[in-house]
Amino acid sequence: MAERVLLICTAAAPKVNRALQVLREKVVRDASVDLLCTLTDLPPFEGRGDLQQRIVFPPRSDWKEALRLWARLFRERYEVVAILWCLEPGRLRAKLFALICPGRRMLVFNENLDCDYLSLRFLARLVRARVLAGTLMGHGVWRAITAPLATGTLGLLHLLLFPCRLAVLVAMVAALFLSSRFRSNPSGTARTSGMES
Numbered sequence: 543m544a545e546r547v548l549l550i551c552t553a554a555a556p557k558v559n560r561a562l563q564v565l566r567e568k569v570v571r572d573a574s575v576d577l578l579c580t581l582t583d584l585p586p587f588e589g590r591g592d593l594q595q596r597i598v599f600p601p602r603s604d605w606k607e608a609l610r611l612w613a614r615l616f617r618e619r620y621e622v623v624a625i626l627w628c629l630e631p632g633r634l635r636a637k638l639f640a641l642i643c644p645g646r647r648m649l650v651f652n653e654n655l656d657c658d659y660l661s662l663r664f665l666a667r668l669v670r671a672r673v674l675a676g677t678l679m680g681h682g683v684w685r686a687i688t689a690p691l692a693t694g695t696l697g698l699l700h701l702l703l704f705p706c707r708l709a710v711l712v713a714m715v716a717a718l719f720l721s722s723r724f725r726s727n728p729s730g731t732a733r734t735s736g737m738e739s
Contacts, residue, residue, distance in 0.1 A: 544574040545621040550640045551579035552633045553626040555586040620645040628653040
């Protein structure tokens with residue numbers, strides 16, 4: 543009997559097609575594959591005989607339909623839920639939904655289409671590779687922190703001295719503020735409002 547697999551479309555169609563090929567050739571040879579995708583991702587997959595079902599995500603704001611979809615997937619009893627955890631932006635909702643999809647095992651593809659079943663060991667390897675590549679959290683704060691490390695000892699020194707430099711900067715701004723406040727009130731007496739008796 544063929545293993546039932548749910549492939550969640552969290553990347554562009556060419557990558558999903560290659561992941562489907564890898565899935566059938568190397569992971570689950572006799573697979574009955576259903577595809578879960580958005581309405582905009584659906585056209586390249588319509589009419590394909592190698593997919594049993596094409597299931598469409600409900601609109602983003604329709605939580606009731608999302609719950610119905612989750613219940614439907616629960617009833618389907620998939621052996622494997624496959625997800626592409628690539629670095630493509632704008633697919634976070636589908637990736638998060640995949641994490642709560644019911645299935646006995648979760649198969650994760652990276653951006654190079656290497657795959658393995660989700661485990662703590664695999665997750666540690668994935669996070670380590672993303673940290674070393676500087677792609678764990680995209681181009682945000684993480685990249686700003688890890689970029690100096692790529693320049694060697696000098697970069698590490700800059701990173702370690704950042705808190706000290708920040709403290710000095712805050713102290714200088716505070717000193718400027720206090721000195722301007724002191725100059726505006728040279729006697730040091732507090733200003734009072736109202737009438738004196």
